[in-house]
Amino acid sequence: MASGQLREELANKAREGETVVPGGTGGKSLEAQEHLAEGRSKGGQTRKEQLGTEGYKELGSKGGQTRKEQLGTEGFKELGSKGGQTRKEQIGTEGYQEMGRKGGLSTMDKSGGLGLPLVCMWRMADEVASEAWERLTEVERQRSAYKSRYKWIKLNSRVDDLRYEVFGHDAKRLPSKDKRY
Numbered sequence: 152m153a154s155g156q157l158r159e160e161l162a163n164k165a166r167e168g169e170t171v172v173p174g175g176t177g178g179k180s181l182e183a184q185e186h187l188a189e190g191r192s193k194g195g196q197t198r199k200e201q202l203g204t205e206g207y208k209e210l211g212s213k214g215g216q217t218r219k220e221q222l223g224t225e226g227f228k229e230l231g232s233k234g235g236q237t238r239k240e241q242i243g244t245e246g247y248q249e250m251g252r253k254g255g256l257s258t259m260d261k262s263g264g265l266g267l268p269l270v271c272m273w274r275m276a277d278e279v280a281s282e283a284w285e286r287l288t289e290v291e292r293q294r295s296a297y298k299s300r301y302k303w304i305k306l307n308s309r310v311d312d313l314r315y316e317v318f319g320h321d322a323k324r325l326p327s328k329d330k331r332y
Contacts, residue, residue: 158181161181162180162181165178165179165180165181165183165184166179166180170184171184172184172185172187172188173188174187174188
């Protein structure tokens with residue numbers, strides 16, 4: 152490694168974007184360029200350094216053992232191409248035949264014999280919920296409109312009262328420009 156002063160100069164050049172370590176292209180600091188040159192972009196050892204040459208070759212292109220190597224030939228054959236028990240093996244032949252092609256209860260059984268698919272029932276429930284929500288928001292809108300209208304009327308009546316105080320008896324009958332009720 153370089154001495155302290157030389158190292159500092161190299162670090163400054165590296166910060167400016169210059170490559171100071173051979174093979175350290177793309178590093179923004181001296182340390183990063185050193186790591187890149189060694190093949191340690193994340194600051195750790197390379198996979199080859201961790202495992203050693205033999206372990207790395209043994210690891211091969213697969214990245215580890217195959218499923219066949221883990222289970223052994225017998226276990227792998229026993230597992231078969233299915234990857235485990237089929238649904239028929241789990242339930243048993245009787246239960247599987249009883250279940251039939253439907254894969255469970257029909258929608259008629261689930262909906263209490265109405266024959267409506269569950270999806271339609273969910274859509275109906277969704278429509279009812281959205282209708283209730285619209286009613287609620289309409290009531291809220293009416294309430295807020297009433298409140299604002301009431302406030303506006305009160306404000307106009309105060310203005311009329313002030314006109315009466317200032318101008319006398321007939322001033323209350325004068326048309327107001329901003330009455331909205």
